[in-house]
Amino acid sequence: MDSSEFLFLKLFTTSGNSIYSFATFIAFLGPLVGITLGFDAINNERSQGTLNRLAAQPIYRDSIINAKFLAGATVILMLTFTLGLFMSGAGLLLIGIPPSGEEVCRIIAYLLLSAVYMSVWLALAIIFSVVCKHAATAALASISIWLFLSLFMDLVASGISNVLFPVEGIQGYGNMMKNYELDLALNRISPYYLFTEAATTILNPSVRSIGIVTMSSVSGAIDAPLPFGQSLLLIWPHLVVMIALAAAGFAIAYVSFMRQEIRA
Amino acid sequence: MAEPFIIETKGLTKCYGEVTAVDGLDLTIRQGEVFGLLGPNGAGKTTTTLMLLGLTEPTEGTASIDGFDCTRQPLKVKSIVGYLPDSVGFYPDMTGRQNLIFTGQLNGLDRELCEQRASELLERVGMTYAADRKAGTYSRGMKQRLGIADVLMKDPKVIIMDEPTLGIDPEGMRELISLIRELSVRDGRTILISSHQLYQVQQICDRVGIFVAGQLIACGRIEDLGRQLENEGNWSLDLQAEPNKKELYEKLSDLAGVKRIEQDATGLMRIESSRDIRRDATTLVMETGCILTQLHQRGGDLDEIYHRYFEKAGESDERADGGKASGKLRSLFHKKQASGQ
Structure with missing residues (x-):
């Protein structure tokens, strides 16, 4: 692939010697944004004594939790786009090459994806803020899940798949495919992995496939970057799963909040 | 209304x-x-x-x-x-x-x-x-x-x-x-x-x-509640006399209708009775040669009403479930005594 193509996108994916790329930063630290915005959503209202005062106003009870989620999601959306625009502006000044139309589309898609990713963590943090009495407990619970899914899921996934489908010895050749598939499936439980996969695909047009590529599927392929639509098609399942995760998380928080006693 | x-x-x-x-x-x-x-x-x-x-x-x-x-x-x-x-x-x-x-x-x-x-x-x-x-x-x-x-x-x-x-x-x-x-x-x-x-x-x-x-x-209404208690034969009187004689206490206890007398350190007696005993009590005080320093018919204030109703509710509970609550207290008390011995 011609390296001068999609130069602008490299701004987001290139890392230096001592610094991670923008995409890595978002993948790793984005969850913290969601957790920060959500971990004290309900329990703080409760401990402040404002929740029962709020609930005594002529509003539906679910509007409280809806507002908490929507406010957080709005802030996240604004944050990702501000960051993205800053990054693009700085890049424009530094390299002086304007982004092509396709690059703009890819960046917007990436930023939307990041917003959804952070909203997943926001929803998780709101669940804990409903369930846990203290904001500190909720924060620690959310952070431990974040650490587990971001750092240790990889180890767990390879551990499990190596136990079930060992790749040593003669039978290892037969297990290799199953081992890899299981490893990938387990990793994809983590929103971190999903997001990294999707972000790589959308920011790097030369990624043609995710998952296993066999010799037969490569043979005869044209060595050219994927068009935007095709990249989008590749990550479509990732996006849907992440939206579903956020929606499911919010639904759990919603139901448990509606069943809770209002009293402090 | x-x-x-x-x-x-x-x-x-x-x-x-x-x-x-x-x-x-x-x-x-x-x-x-x-x-x-x-x-x-x-x-x-x-x-x-x-x-x-x-x-x-x-x-x-x-x-x-x-x-x-x-x-x-x-x-x-x-x-x-x-x-x-x-x-x-x-x-x-x-x-x-x-x-x-x-x-x-x-x-x-x-x-x-x-x-x-x-x-x-x-x-x-x-x-x-x-x-x-x-x-x-x-x-x-x-x-x-x-x-x-x-x-x-x-x-x-x-x-x-x-x-x-x-x-x-x-x-x-x-x-x-x-x-x-x-x-x-x-x-x-x-x-x-x-x-x-x-x-x-x-x-x-x-x-x-x-x-x-x-x-x-x-x-x-608060007054009605007070009256209701009186009608049920719950009268409460605070009485204090000088000098504080044991004789007076005994004579008061013998009065018809007196259910209970409690005396505190200052000599103030709280008399609970089933009828109005003010007249009889003052006569007794004079007979024993004491000076009446305080006489107060209770029942008008909410504190008293509340206390009485609370007591009444407690009593009826006791009757209903065989003195569960007070029974517990009593057994606790006995336990304490037993361990003290």
């Missing part, structure tokens, strides 16, 4: 698992009344107020305020009922005024009206001097006053206050009581106060209901 009923509950019941917090409550409160819901901690007062606001669903029975069903039409109810929770809180990073305006906007009032009303109410509760300070810096008494302003933002027909006098200094209490009076008399609002502080409630309430273990065991 020809005003229509504004709050009505019928067989209102709330169970938490095995525990019945409120048990078949039938309560009617007329428009413009100040009603005191009295009871010890954990009697189900807060649960009742939450059910009236539609914040908790009753297990059985119905409650309605101004014709609106509290469970089915909570929004209608909440737009005419102001609720002051027992530990009222405000957003600490907003000023008192902003907190009030926020409440007003939640009630669907437009911004200008909110600002105007917030200023008026801050003036009325005497908080204008701190209106533009962050609510996080407020003291407990200031929060309570802001809480009242907050309740009035929606111009409610009915105000429900949960332990409004908790943790307020005596001066603040006096102001609060006059404010509550004013809300009732001048504005004609119906006020329901739940409390266990009898003295304050006695000062402001038209009627009281005594609430023990989820049941309303007495309800009515």
Whole structure:
């Protein structure tokens, strides 16, 4: 692939010697944004004594939790786009090459994806803020899940798949495919992995496939970057799963909040 | 008292698992009344107020305020009922005024009206001097006053206050009581106060209901409740005489109708009897050659009424379930004695 193509996108994916790329930063630290915005959503209202005062106003009870989620999601959306625009502006000044139309589309898609990713963590943090009495407990619970899914899921996934489908010895050749598939499936439980996969695909047009590529599927392929639509098609399942995760998380928080006693 | 009923509950019941917090409550409160819901901690007062606001669903029975069903039409109810929770809180990073305006906007009032009303109410509760300070810096008494302003933002027909006098200094209490009076008399609002502080409630309430273990065991005007107790043959007399002679004590004990005499360190005797013994007691004092220093017929104040009703409820409980509660106490006491030996 011609390296001068999609130069602008490299701004987001290139890392230096001592610094991670923008995409890595978002993948790793984005969850913290969601957790920060959500971990004290309900329990703080409760401990402040404002929740029962709020609930005594002529509003539906679910509007409280809806507002908490929507406010957080709005802030996240604004944050990702501000960051993205800053990054693009700085890049424009530094390299002086304007982004092509396709690059703009890819960046917007990436930023939307990041917003959804952070909203997943926001929803998780709101669940804990409903369930846990203290904001500190909720924060620690959310952070431990974040650490587990971001750092240790990889180890767990390879551990499990190596136990079930060992790749040593003669039978290892037969297990290799199953081992890899299981490893990938387990990793994809983590929103971190999903997001990294999707972000790589959308920011790097030369990624043609995710998952296993066999010799037969490569043979005869044209060595050219994927068009935007095709990249989008590749990550479509990732996006849907992440939206579903956020929606499911919010639904759990919603139901448990509606069943809770209002009293402090 | 020809005003229509504004709050009505019928067989209102709330169970938490095995525990019945409120048990078949039938309560009617007329428009413009100040009603005191009295009871010890954990009697189900807060649960009742939450059910009236539609914040908790009753297990059985119905409650309605101004014709609106509290469970089915909570929004209608909440737009005419102001609720002051027992530990009222405000957003600490907003000023008192902003907190009030926020409440007003939640009630669907437009911004200008909110600002105007917030200023008026801050003036009325005497908080204008701190209106533009962050609510996080407020003291407990200031929060309570802001809480009242907050309740009035929606111009409610009915105000429900949960332990409004908790943790307020005596001066603040006096102001609060006059404010509550004013809300009732001048504005004609119906006020329901739940409390266990009898003295304050006695000062402001038209009627009281005594609430023990989820049941309303007495309800009515304070004087009526006192009279009712007397008619049931429960008289209580404080008597003190000088010098404090043992003879007097014995003679008083022998009087017909005297059920119990307790004497404290100062020689003050509390005599419980089934009839009015004032005449006989004074005669006895003179016969023994003592000087009467104090004679007080109890029963008029709420403290006494409350205590009596509480005692009565306890007794009937004891009879009903074979003295479970006091039996427990007794066995505990015996255990202690046994271990002491």
